[in-house]
Amino acid sequence: MGLKGKLTAQKEIKAGGDVFHELFRYKPQQIPNISPTTIQGCDLHEGEWGNVGSVYFWKYTIDGKQEVAKEVIESIDEEKKSMTFKVVEGDQMKLYKAFKVGFHVETHGGIDLVTCTLEYEKLNDDIEEPLLVLGFVIKLAKDVEAQHLKAT
Numbered sequence: 001m002g003l004k005g006k007l008t009a010q011k012e013i014k015a016g017g018d019v020f021h022e023l024f025r026y027k028p029q030q031i032p033n034i035s036p037t038t039i040q041g042c043d044l045h046e047g048e049w050g051n052v053g054s055v056y057f058w059k060y061t062i063d064g065k066q067e068v069a070k071e072v073i074e075s076i077d078e079e080k081k082s083m084t085f086k087v088v089e090g091d092q093m094k095l096y097k098a099f100k101v102g103f104h105v106e107t108h109g110g111i112d113l114v115t116c117t118l119e120y121e122k123l124n125d126d127i128e129e130p131l132l133v134l135g136f137v138i139k140l141a142k143d144v145e146a147q148h149l150k151a152t
Contacts, residue, residue: 003097003125007118009134011141012111019148020114020141021081021105025050035143037061038136045070052076056085062136067091074100081105092133097121099130101137114141 013020023030026049028042040059047054051073058069069090076083082104092099098121106113116137118130 003122005118005120005122005129007120007129007131007134008115009138010113010115011138013105013114013141013145014112014149018081018105020103020112020144021083023144024083024103025076028056031140031144034147035140038140038143040066047073050076055088058090060136063132071101077104092130095123095127096130097123101133116141 023034028049029044031039032041038060040061041057042059043057045055045057052075054073056071056073058071060067060069067090069087069092071085071087074084074086082102084100084102087093087096087099087101098119100117100119102117102119104115106115116134118133118137120130
């Protein structure tokens with residue numbers, strides 16, 4: 001088995017891809033209000049909100065367990081409405097040598113699709129693929145969509 005892997009999920013979002021991208025780029029500190037059962041906190045540790053190199057500290061619940069992650073914004077592409085976060089500390093680093101979370105928004109035939117990609121390198125072959133993390137991200141996208149649709 002390989003230690004490196006990549007998982008991708010795509011979710012249609014009726015709230016509009018701009019809403020999703022702008023929330024994660026400029027206002028991630030509002031996500032705990034939108035999805036409190038998923039994200040309990042997002043603090044800025046270094047840099048400025050929405051800039052490459054900025055460091056965010058997340059508190060979240062996955063599979064009923066409270067966890068934390070310190071992430072650096074590795075890249076942003078406004079045209080593709082994409083962001084990539086590199087996890088540098090936290091619970092995922094107990095299982096993975098490297099862990100990145102990327103989001104981007106595509107529009108096909110007037111339908112906005114949010115795509116999440118997890119890239120990882122497991123510490124050993126006994127570690128499971130991060131399918132729970134992928135499910136967590138899909139739930140988060142659903143919560144963002146529901147909040148936006150409720151507000152409009």
